Amino acid sequence: xxxxxxxxxxxxxxxxxxxxxxxxxxxxxxxxxxxxxxxxxxxxxxxxxxxxxxxxx
Amino acid sequence: xxxxxxxxxxxxxxxxxxxxxxxxxxxxxxxxxxxxxxxxxxxxxxxxxxxxxxxxxxxxxxxxxxxxxxxxxxxxxxxxxxxxxxxxxxxxxxxxxxxxxxxxxxxxxxxxxxxxxxxxxxxxxxxxxxxxxxxxxxxxxxxxxxxxxxxxxxxxxxxxxxxxxxxxxxxxxxxxxxxxxxxxxxxxxxxxxxxxxxxxxxxxxxxxxxxxxxxxxxxxxxxxxxxxxxxxxxxxxxxxxxxxxxxxxxxxxxxxxxxxxxxxxxxxxxxxxxxxxxxxxxxxxxxxxxxxxxxxxxxxxxxxxxxxxxxxx
Numbered sequence: 001x002x003x004x005x006x007x008x009x010x011x012x013x014x015x016x017x018x019x020x021x022x023x024x025x026x027x028x029x030x031x032x033x034x035x036x037x038x039x040x041x042x043x044x045x046x047x048x049x050x051x052x053x054x055x056x057x
Numbered sequence: 058x059x060x061x062x063x064x065x066x067x068x069x070x071x072x073x074x075x076x077x078x079x080x081x082x083x084x085x086x087x088x089x090x091x092x093x094x095x096x097x098x099x100x101x102x103x104x105x106x107x108x109x110x111x112x113x114x115x116x117x118x119x120x121x122x123x124x125x126x127x128x129x130x131x132x133x134x135x136x137x138x139x140x141x142x143x144x145x146x147x148x149x150x151x152x153x154x155x156x157x158x159x160x161x162x163x164x165x166x167x168x169x170x171x172x173x174x175x176x177x178x179x180x181x182x183x184x185x186x187x188x189x190x191x192x193x194x195x196x197x198x199x200x201x202x203x204x205x206x207x208x209x210x211x212x213x214x215x216x217x218x219x220x221x222x223x224x225x226x227x228x229x230x231x232x233x234x235x236x237x238x239x240x241x242x243x244x245x246x247x248x249x250x251x252x253x254x255x256x257x258x259x260x261x262x263x264x265x266x267x268x269x270x271x272x273x274x275x276x277x278x279x280x281x282x283x284x285x286x287x288x289x290x291x292x293x294x295x296x297x298x299x300x301x302x303x304x305x306x307x308x309x310x311x312x313x314x315x316x317x318x319x320x321x322x323x324x325x326x327x328x329x330x331x332x333x334x335x336x337x338x339x340x341x342x343x344x345x346x347x348x349x350x351x352x353x354x355x356x357x358x359x360x361x362x363x364x365x366x367x368x369x370x
Contacts, residue, residue, distance in 0.1 A: 011326045013343050014318045015351070019310030028359065043319045045354035046347045050328040053335070053350070 015042055061260035071252035072175040074184035074238025077259065078103055079229045082267055084143070084260040087201055087237055088224035091253030093217035095240035096201030096225075097156060097177040099185070100129065100139050103232040105281065106190060107289060108135045112152040112197040118362060120370075121153045121207065128271075129199050129227065134279040138271055139233055144226035147219045151200035153212055156181065157242050166244055175241030175252070184236055200240075201225050203247060217249045228266055319347060 017025070025038050032041065064083065068090060069075060079085050080103075087096050102108035111132035119127040125145040128138035142150075159173035168174035182192040202223070204215040229235070243252050260266075281287045285304075321329060332338050332346045341349065356364055363370045 009326065010320065010322050011329075012318050012320050013329070013347050014316050015344050015348050016314045016316050017348070019313040019315065020307065021352075022313075022315045023310075024355075028355075039317045039319050042317055042347065042351045043321065043325070045351035046319070046321075047325050047328065049350040049354035049357070050325070050332055053337075054328065054331060057335075 061263050061266070064259040064261055066256070066258045068254050068256050069237065069239050070254055071239050072180055072241045074180050074236060075257065076184050076188050076234050076236045077257070078232070079227075079235040079259055080232045081229050082262045082270060083229050084262045084266055085140070085227045085229065085235050085237070086144075086224050086256075086258040086260065087227075088256040088258070089202070089219050089221050089253075090256050091221060092251075093202065093219040093223075093249055094253035094255050095203045095217065095242070095247045096255055097181065097198035097238050097240045098129075098201055099181050099196055099198060099236040099238075101185075101190075101194075101234040101236070102131070102135075102139070103234050106188075106194065106234070107281070108132070108139075109194075109196050110139055110199060112155075112199070115152045115199070117365075119152075120363065121151065122148075122205070123150055123152060123199075124148045128230070132196075134277070134284075136275075136278045138230040140227040140229055140235075141269055141271070142225060143228045143266065143269055144224065146223045146225070147202055149202060149204040149218055150225070151203040151205040152197075153205060153207070154197075154200055154203065154214070156195065156198045157240070157245075157247075162244070175243070177238065177240050177242070180238045180241055181236060184238055185234075188234060201237075203240075214246045216246050228262060228269055230271060 025041060029036060029038050029041055036044070061084065065077065067075065071094070100110040108131045110129055114130040114132060114136060115123055115128070118130060123129070123142060125142050127142050129140040129142070131137055131139050156177040158178040159176050162168040162174035162176055173179060177198060178192070178195055181195040185194060202217065202219040202225070204218055206213055206215060237255065237257055239252065239255050240247055241252065242248065243250060329343060329346060332350070333343070338346050338349070353366070356366055357369055
């Protein structure tokens with residue numbers, strides 16, 4: 001049996017953040033060596049934490 | 058290397074203390090002369106007594122049992138290191154337990170006669186009276202050598218493990234009134250049910266000590282010059298300021314909403330579906346799950362100091 005997650009279609013999720021949170025992420029984006037956007041950084045954070053959480057279960 | 062020069066040295070009898078100026082760069086050594094005595098320690102900014110040692114901030118920065126390399130912090134909004142623990146031969150200190158008081162000995166053990174049972178609050182209050190301070194100025198102590206822990210959410214006091222010759226050294230980061238006392242608890246395990254003396258030595262720090270002085274200044278470590286109400290209230294009743302108009306400078310930014318649309322690939326979408334079934338995220342929307350995961354990731358990877366996340370520190 002494969003333990004791979006079932007593949008589903010890509011989707012978009014709109015995340016609202018407040019001004020303070022945006023300031024923090026903007027600072028991260030401004031110093032990002034890969035010059036990623038805020039959306040890309042949020043996506044990376046979600047993806048990495050979700051993967052680690054899955055592994056820890 | 059030249060030896061440190063002793064500025065002052067004395068022994069505190071059991072259940073006594075002394076308030077002593079310890080200037081920036083000087084070192085305060087508290088040494089066991091018997092088989093293990095708990096130290097209770099208060100500290101004030103020598104030039105502004107309203108800045109004082111804060112267990113809570115120290116706990117936040119270093120955990121429940123600070124030791125060598127950790128700072129003793131002042132209360133918000135000052136939020137700065139008052140002392141640094143530069144030596145600790147035992148490694149059992151506590152910033153979780155509040156100072157013992159006469160009430161506690163009456164409540165727990167029935168000591169209801171006068172004078173009160175010896176207790177740290179009253180010893181500290183009597184000690185700082187020499188400096189014009191009141192019992193209300195006593196604050197929770199850095200509990201040196203106190204061996205404590207937490208089990209299932211309940212704090213406990215374990216047996217004292219320090220012995221004669223053990224010591225801690227505190228490097229003053231600012232000019233302070235240091236207030237070391239010998240804890241008065243003889244019916245708790247704090248000092249193994251026997252009260253003893255402690256030796257106090259103040260040294261002029263040497264070059265090695267001074268290399269551990271910190272000078273960083275964060276923007277929001279605030280001094281009274283930055284207070285909107287800088288005057289110390291001198292009477293005890295409270296009166297409303299009729300001219301008070303609240304200012305919440307962060308409120309507009311907190312209320313502002315900035316939408317970011319994140320495009321998840323197939324694998325990430327599958328992860329999101331899995332998270333929706335995770336009991337930790339019961340009742341969360343997809344947006345809330347993505348936001349939560351992102352900020353957790355941020356804390357793990359980019360937050361400075363203790364992260365305050367399970368299993369991360």
